[in-house]
Amino acid sequence: MTAGPQRRLAALACRILESVLPASQQAWGQAIRHETAAIPDDALALRFALGSLGGLLPQALAARAAEWFRADPEPIAPTPGGPIIMTDPKPFTPDLRKLGMLCAAGAVALGIVHLAVTGAPLRYLGLNLGALLIGLSLLGLLGSTPPAMRRLDGLAMVAAAGALLATGVLGETAGGAARWVRWGGLSLQPSLILVPVMLLAFTRQPGRLGTAGMIGAGLAMAIQPDRAMAAALALGLAVAAAWRPGRQTGLACAAGILALGATLIRADRLPAVPHVDRILSTALDLPPLAGLAALGGSALLLVPAIIGWRRDPAHRGTYAAFGAVWGTAIAAATLGNYPTPVVGYGGSAILGYLLSLAAFPRPTPSAAGHDTLGQDPAEATPFDQPLPLGLA
Incomplete structure (x- = not known):
C-alpha cells in the first residue's frame, strides 16, 4: 500500500530529526521514528513527528553547533627524528x-x-x-x-x-x-x-x-x-x-x-x-x-x-x-x-x-x-x- 502525503511528511520529519541529532542522541531519533510508524492514523502520526522535531531541535542544533565551532588541536613541529606531539585542544570558546x-x-x-x-x-x-x-x-x-x-x-x-x-x-x-x-x-x-x-x-x-x-x-x-x-x-x-x-x-x-x-x-x-x-x-x-x-x-x-x-x-x-x-x-x-x-x-x-x-x-x-x-x-x-x- 502506498503511503499517503501525511505519512510521507511524518517520515521526512523523522529523517530530518535523525540527521540533525548527534551520535549520542541517535537513540531518541530511532525511538521517535518507530513510534511514528506505529501510529495508525496518518494525521496523528504527522502531528507526533512534527511535535518531536520541534521539541528536540533546539538541543540537537546546539550540540551540532558546538561541534561546528570547536577548534581542532594544532600539531607542534616535530624535532628531527622525534615523534609528532599534539598539543592539548584549545578550549571551546565560540563567538x-x-x-x-x-x-x-x-x-x-x-x-x-x-x-x-x-x-x-x-x-x-x-x-x-x-x-x-x-x-x-x-x-x-x-x-x-x-x-x-x-x-x-x-x-x-x-x-x-x-x-x-x-x-x-x-x-x-x-x-x-x-x-x-x-x-x-x-x-x-x-x-x-x-x-x-x-x-x-x-x-x-x-x-x-x-x-x-x-x-x-x-x-x-x-x-x-x-x-x-x-x-x-x-x-x-x-x-x-x-x-x-x-x-x-x-x-x-x-x-x-x-x-x-x-x-x-x-x-x-x-x-x-x-x-x-x-x-x-x-x-x-x-x-x-x-x-x-x-x-x-x-x-x-x-x-x-x-x-x-x-x-x-x-x-x-x-x-x-x-x-x-x-x-x-x-x-x-x-x-x-x-x-x-x-x-x-x-x-x-x-x-x-x-x-x-x-x-x-x-x-x-x-x-x-x-x-x-x-x-x-x-x-x-x-x-x-x-x-x-x-x-x-
Missing part, C-alpha cells in the same frame, strides 16, 4: 554573537518561507529582510562604541524607560492597548526592541540608574499593558536577581513581578493579527512546510543561550537572561495574541533580538594564544564592558 547573528538570519529566512507559504503580502517578506539588515548594522555600530559612551549605560536605560512610558501614554492605541509608535509609515513596538537589551545590560551591570530604568520599564508594561513583555521582563529580572543577588536586582525583580500582576488583572481584548500572532499555536494546522519553518525558526532563537550556558559558565547569567526573555516571548506568542518573535511579520523583534546579542562576551586571544571568556575586567574588550545601550 556567540556571530552564532546569534547566524541564528537570527536563519530564523528570518525560515520566517520568510512561512510567510510565503501562508500567502502573506510580498512587502511583509521585504520588511523582515530589511529589519535583519538594519539590525546587523546596528549591532556592528555597538561594537565600535567608545569607552566614554559605555559608561552611560545607566542613563541610557533611564532614557529607554522614558521612551517606553511615552509609548504607553502617547503611542498608537488598538483594543485598549498602547504599545506601538508610527515611524515612516511602519508600526513599531518599542518594548520588543528595548526591553531585551535593557534587561541584558542590567543583568551584566546592575546599578542604581539601571534599577530606576527597569522599574520604569515595568511601569510602562503595566500602563500599555503588555502581558507578553511584562512576563519576559519579570522572568529576566528574576534571573538577574538570582545571578547577582543584591538590593538593586531585588528591587528591580519586585517591580517586574508587580508589573506582570498589573497586566494580568486587566483585560486583553486585542484580536489576533494574520501573519503576526498565533503562528506557533496553529503551526500543526498549517501546510507542513510552513509549520516546520515556524517551529524551526523559533527553535533557532534559543540556540545561542543553550550553547552559551553549556560552554561559558562564567557568563551563564547573561545567557540565562537572554533565554528567559526570548523563551518567554515565544511562549506568550503560543498562548495568546502576541507577536511571534522574528518568525512572524514585524521588524521590532528582529531588531530587539540582534541588539540583545551585544551583551554576549566575545572570546579574545590570551597571551598564550588560547581563547578566553572569563578574563579580568581590566583586560576585557569593549564587548565585555557594560553594554553600550545608548546607541541602541
Whole structure:
C-alpha cells in the first residue's frame, strides 16, 4: 500500500530529526521514528513527528553547533627524528554573537518561507529582510562604541524607560492597548526592541540608574499593558536577581513581578493579527512546510543561550537572561495574541533580538594564544564592558 502525503511528511520529519541529532542522541531519533510508524492514523502520526522535531531541535542544533565551532588541536613541529606531539585542544570558546547573528538570519529566512507559504503580502517578506539588515548594522555600530559612551549605560536605560512610558501614554492605541509608535509609515513596538537589551545590560551591570530604568520599564508594561513583555521582563529580572543577588536586582525583580500582576488583572481584548500572532499555536494546522519553518525558526532563537550556558559558565547569567526573555516571548506568542518573535511579520523583534546579542562576551586571544571568556575586567574588550545601550 502506498503511503499517503501525511505519512510521507511524518517520515521526512523523522529523517530530518535523525540527521540533525548527534551520535549520542541517535537513540531518541530511532525511538521517535518507530513510534511514528506505529501510529495508525496518518494525521496523528504527522502531528507526533512534527511535535518531536520541534521539541528536540533546539538541543540537537546546539550540540551540532558546538561541534561546528570547536577548534581542532594544532600539531607542534616535530624535532628531527622525534615523534609528532599534539598539543592539548584549545578550549571551546565560540563567538556567540556571530552564532546569534547566524541564528537570527536563519530564523528570518525560515520566517520568510512561512510567510510565503501562508500567502502573506510580498512587502511583509521585504520588511523582515530589511529589519535583519538594519539590525546587523546596528549591532556592528555597538561594537565600535567608545569607552566614554559605555559608561552611560545607566542613563541610557533611564532614557529607554522614558521612551517606553511615552509609548504607553502617547503611542498608537488598538483594543485598549498602547504599545506601538508610527515611524515612516511602519508600526513599531518599542518594548520588543528595548526591553531585551535593557534587561541584558542590567543583568551584566546592575546599578542604581539601571534599577530606576527597569522599574520604569515595568511601569510602562503595566500602563500599555503588555502581558507578553511584562512576563519576559519579570522572568529576566528574576534571573538577574538570582545571578547577582543584591538590593538593586531585588528591587528591580519586585517591580517586574508587580508589573506582570498589573497586566494580568486587566483585560486583553486585542484580536489576533494574520501573519503576526498565533503562528506557533496553529503551526500543526498549517501546510507542513510552513509549520516546520515556524517551529524551526523559533527553535533557532534559543540556540545561542543553550550553547552559551553549556560552554561559558562564567557568563551563564547573561545567557540565562537572554533565554528567559526570548523563551518567554515565544511562549506568550503560543498562548495568546502576541507577536511571534522574528518568525512572524514585524521588524521590532528582529531588531530587539540582534541588539540583545551585544551583551554576549566575545572570546579574545590570551597571551598564550588560547581563547578566553572569563578574563579580568581590566583586560576585557569593549564587548565585555557594560553594554553600550545608548546607541541602541
